[in-house]
Amino acid sequence: MSERFEPRIVAFVCTWCTYAGADLAGTSRYVYPPNVRLIRVPCTGRVDASFILKAFESGADGVLVSGCHPGDCHYTSGNLHARRRWNVFRELLRFVGIGDDRLAFSWVSAAEGRKFADLVCDLTERVRAAGPFDGYGRMSYIAEALAAECGQQGPAESPDDRDGREGRA
Amino acid sequence: MTPLTLKIDRLGDLLAKMAAAGFRIVAPVASAESDTSATAPRPRQAVRFAVVGPQDYARVDLTATPAAEGIKRFFLPQSEAVVRMRQNEGQSAQVSDISPDAPPTIIFGARPCDAAALPVLDRVFSWDSDDRSWSHRRQQTLVITIACQSSDAACFCTSIGGAPDSTAGSDALLVPQDDGTMQVRLVGERGEKLRQFFDADDAGSAAPREDATTGDSGKAGQVTVVPPRFDISGVRSWIENNFDDKLWDQAALACLGCGACTYGCPTCHCFDLVDEGTEQSSLRRRNWDSCQFRNFTEHASGHNPRPWQTQRYRQRIAHKFAYFPERFGTTLCTGCGRCVRVCPAGVSLLEIVGRIAAKGKIEEGRADG
């Protein structure tokens, strides 16, 4: 396997700070890897725990959540509520087996184009080092075993995740 | 015909013989879950039916009455993909059939109350049109039951017309004998397929028992006695005539509206069809569903024919003891008592149907008088 693993990273970014920061990174022509798919949300406070799970379910190898620095929230305290949530959800995900190497949180302001580019570079390398997130793939073997037990052929899980995998190195 | 016996210490040999003949074996095994459970294990819950290989034969546990999880899922899987759909960009959508593919299977050690549910469900799955998945798994699967040697306070098969040594739904029934052997009763043509696995009873002690009837009064061997809990005769008519009785409110008050009873029930068969996946690639799955869930009947408009737990609880009881009998001529319950055992709130169908039976009796009496 000579080909390098290109991780898929989903980033939930707030529209007021990090999205603008990512924009600045682009207009400033900072180079960062194309592995990140940005999903713009009004505020990090909008990022429900199920968004993060859904991203992993849908084939993400890593997830980033990023928004305004404390004190800068467009809605005063959305990011502070979000911070509390991450404090706990991050621990819970670790406890069920999705470790810190696949999950990142950051504050990136509209002025921090450089920081955004660096962040994405670092995160991409970190997730690359962690390798493909195959947790759901392993899960589908359990599903197949269960389905076979009940006398069923064919796919036990929806095929979309694994199709995504097939197209990749 | 020569009576057949099974020496229970030869169980491993029997299972191996069946496996060698090409059958997959499903049997009740003690699960290891109690190791991981944070609370003390509830012993009864640890026995479940699972596919077993030679390494598992020693774990086969024939003592649970009945097992925490029954055999329903081997005929009606909890979740089953039935259609695969694909639609690629710029191409038209395609659907493909996913057919059931159960290997020839012997379920060994089921309880008569679990097996009795099979012919009951045959009625709904074969009326008007045949349900392919159900029929296929029924065809592929032989069921060997064991007459119960023990029962508990939740057991009420005899009140439903069943018995701890009923052969309904079984292809063979094993009846434990005082000498530690099991007498084998083969049932019907399908049962004959099992003859090859059992030894002829050389001693010829027991007379051949060809009767496939239920509730055999002269109980052979060590079959337990399940005392009658209620007289079912007035139940259906009481339910039909007392749709708005306050008994339903009282009975349902403690009900928390989970699906534990329906999922454990050998006769509950309601299901959902859902698509999972994306527009490009998805599976249509058939999943167990429960009439106890609020959204079971809820329309997208928000209208719900059964918005209250009282109505949903009544539906469950009425479906089992009035609607299904009216439609299909048999009660949708085998008296296994699993719903009573699993209910987190201690709601007892046995108790409630008992109350209905008592009321029905009184009404019947009035009608006669």
Next chain:
Amino acid sequence: MNHSSAEQLQQVAASALAVGSVKLVIGHAAGAAGDRAAACFVDSDDNVGRLTIASPGVATNLAVYATRPEISHLSPIAVVADPPTLRALVGLLQEGQVEADRLRVIALWPQTAEVSQSPSDSADDDAGAWKVSGSVQTMEQVLASHEWVAHGQWTAAAQADDLVERLLKMSDAERWQFWSAEFARCSRCYACRASCPLCYCRRCVAEKNQPQWIDTSATPRGNFAWNVIRAFHLAGRCIDCGACERACPQGLPLGALNEFLRRTVAEKFDYRAGLEVDSTPPLADFRTDDPEEFIR
């Protein structure tokens, strides 16, 4: 069985119902069959005889009924409440799910340090281990009592510590493997949700389908999402009664998830759920100096 406690409970309930100071008493009765205690609703002093004191190891948390719409027309209602039930009621008051004016309790206080936790005990074996409060009380009165100070944190949930410790020693991949296998058994009967007093949402996230956040199929994927989200929605709110795990017909070790989150919330926010009506649940709150060492 010690009759005196159960009889005392019946007396307290009977006199409150007789004078009309409560309209309904929610307690436990001996289960009709099996090990489990049954929830029991007593609306007149004629049928208080059914009330008994159930071992928390075989009973559901009665606070779950305080939010039931079927009895919303009855006021006030009295809940027979051991400390975990009281904590659940604190949670419901705190989150505005039940009105203080409508709620009374008949408090049960553990008499001995070691009230039996064995689920194999019959429902009323433990009666002697409990002290019944002498009268129906408001939650305000209970929370001001010295019994609350002494016993408020008492829990019957067998500690999931061992399992949590074991899991914490594993690698991420091993933990994933462990939970995938456990969750694979989940039948999605939602007994955990139904028996949880703090899971009161009229429409659960598991029923939201636009989009379908959580697959409804009882397949490992949907089961994983459901169990993780269920636990997370109770983070900082779970009052550690163990009702979910006792309710689970598949024997999932839900207590370990709850215990882990309880620890996390305690460590990070110095908070324990179910103790103060006037506090804000930690995940509905923030402080400007909350931990953020993990945020870049």
Next chain:
Amino acid sequence: MDNHYLPMMAEIREIVDQTHDVRTLRLRLKSADDIESFRWQAGQFGLFSAFGEGESTFCIGNPPTRPGHIEITFKQAGRVTSALRQLDVGDTIGVRGPYGNAFPIDDVFRGRDVVFVGGGIGIAPVRAVYLNCLDRRDEFGRLMIIGGARTADDFPFLDETCALAGAGHEVTVGVTIDPGRESSNWPHRVGLVPDVLREMVEQASPAVNTAEAVAIVCGPPVMIKFTLPVLHSLGFADERVYTTLENRMKCGIGKCGRCNVGSRYVCKDGPVFTAAELHRLPNDL
């Protein structure tokens, strides 16, 4: 043995927006065999799927006298209807059916006066029947169509319904919206459907032979609840008052247990029931 859950494929040929949230799709089955075998009667339904989202139950909105396509009209309400609204002409949807019973047009309606009452999205199933009857106009007596909606903006098939009266069909048409919801330029009736029904039947000339007539009522549960007693008091026999039940369904073929009312499977014994049959069912609708 067949997989009953495997849908036929159909292409969306035409999209018509009836109101802001009610849309009609005209579909054509892709396979010639399917077209050949898809024979239906007014009142029957199908299960229509948006792939990846699921199936929904709709009545087949065009009468068998207007074959060649399948028409469905639905209101955006849930996951599937929202997904169906995202589809364009040329897209594919899944079709299962036709399922259920039908209105007994040949056995009962023929030779009688027929009164059609539809409310809101309930106009769609009624329309399949009146179009069917209009296409066979000389087989029936008087035909009267009453359509109602909350507001003019919620009125599916409004123009089409109004135009029927002048199309030489010998049909009486009344359309109405709820009191208080009319604007100054609303030229039609204002009033609740049961009231308009009573007025139109009572004032009909020549009179409707209600004792022998047939009535069809579809609409929201509350409208049906208040319309049935009016029909009864006008002299309609419960055995000849028809409605279609809209219970939630999954399988459509009498297995899944979702649509059950009492011992009846709405998907097999219905969706068409007479008022007399409804009275015999448990009050679980």
